[in-house]
Amino acid sequence: MASPVEEARLRYIHERPSYEILAKRVELAILPRLTEAHIPCSVESRAKTVSSFVKKTLANARDGTGEEPTDKAGARVIFKNSGDLERGLQIVQDLFPDAKLEDERFEEGFEQKLSYPKIHLHVRVLDKELGPDYMSCEIQLRTAAEDLWSRMSHALLYKPSAPSSPTVRRSLYRLLALVELYDAEVERAMTDMTSNPAFEESQLLHSAEALYHEFVASEYRLSLSQEVIPVLLKVIDPPITAYTKTLEDFFKSNRPKLAEFFREYGPESASGLSGQNILASQPECIIIFEIISRKPEALRARWEENLLPEDWLSELSGSWGAQL
Missing domain, CATH: 3.30.460.10 (Beta Polymerase, domain 2)
Known part of the structure; x- marks a missing residue:
């Protein structure tokens, strides 16, 4: 039996x-x-x-x-x-x-x-x-x-081919203290970083840049982005992590139109090389197009409040086929 x-x-x-x-x-x-x-x-x-x-x-x-x-x-x-x-x-x-x-x-x-x-x-x-x-x-x-320490401790403490020595056990437990310290310091740094307004601006630009380079292999003017992005943030509903998904969905739905836009108005086009339609050569133009599709009046109001040049927005929206 x-x-x-x-x-x-x-x-x-x-x-x-x-x-x-x-x-x-x-x-x-x-x-x-x-x-x-x-x-x-x-x-x-x-x-x-x-x-x-x-x-x-x-x-x-x-x-x-x-x-x-x-x-x-x-x-x-x-x-x-x-x-x-x-x-x-x-x-x-x-x-x-x-x-x-x-x-x-x-x-x-x-x-x-x-x-x-x-x-x-x-x-x-x-x-x-x-x-x-x-x-x-x-x-x-x-x-x-924690995962790194756990895998190592299982190999050396719980499932070794031979019994581990007190020295090995002591070394692993000393490392565990560093694991807790590492996690605590990372969390403190993340909290400090995310409370800085510049962090959201950087996140938003990074999201737009990743989509922009799907069509464009050129440098853009970071100083111009740093002027425009804070204004766009005032129109976007927080949190930025949620808006990133909104921007990605807009990108997927409008990919053919965006490809055509950058061919005609992007930095390598005749328009871009002439210096016209300045925002067409910037990654934040994709954010502007997305906002135009939902909140055109709010965008124009914030644009005027922050005294950004009116022709930047009117030229860009016109080339996208939208009137503000």
């Missing part, structure tokens, strides 16, 4: 392909939501290996619980900094509202442990294509620095 662990092993070998599919589906559900929110991250997924499943099941049997591992399917979301992790956690929770949150940051006594705080969401999914019963998937959320 097979032992309970052997029975669990055989059962898991049969179930594992379904857990691979489940893990990938969770990954593909998370990534578009975070991308849409403009949160830089990477998402990985996997089904637990048979070897890991067996070792965990044997350990549970030794401990007297006799339970099978619950993390047969897993997804890992890795964020650049702790601020992005906080925003990403809320989005993932909204995506899986019934998930159970395990957040060690708020556990009493955790501050006395020398490890980074684990943030896990335990999701239960009922998918008739995969089976008649609920299946579980564990979602881990980490910063990039």
Whole structure:
């Protein structure tokens, strides 16, 4: 008669392909939501290996619980900094509202442990294509620095080919302190940077520049952009991260017209080389076209309030086929 662990092993070998599919589906559900929110991250997924499943099941049997591992399917979301992790956690929770949150940051006594705080969401999914019963998937959320330390510590502490020495263990725990310091300093720098008005101006120009270079391989006048962009910001509804999506959608919908515009009026055209229609050779012209499509009156009002030359706007809007 097979032992309970052997029975669990055989059962898991049969179930594992379904857990691979489940893990990938969770990954593909998370990534578009975070991308849409403009949160830089990477998402990985996997089904637990048979070897890991067996070792965990044997350990549970030794401990007297006799339970099978619950993390047969897993997804890992890795964020650049702790601020992005906080925003990403809320989005993932909204995506899986019934998930159970395990957040060690708020556990009493955790501050006395020398490890980074684990943030896990335990999701239960009922998918008739995969089976008649609920299946579980564990979602881990980490910063990039935490992930780097975790991978290294698993290789050297938890899954080494030989027992690690006290020196190795001490070195890894010392590095963990640097991980916390790194994340804290990055978050402080990000908070300071994003509170600076010039940061939004730079973000907006960077977004327009990326689209501009789809059509144009020429330099533009940065000083002119720095004069116009602050005025455009006064017309755009915050946050800039949301407007970036609006601008990208406008670009996709108007790509053929933009291509024709830059051929006829861009910096390499006869008009551009003559110095006419000055804003047609600037990346911010794409932002102006998008605003014209929604808020032409507001744009003209802000333009006049800030005493920008009227002919810059009238020439550009006329070449786009719009009258302000």
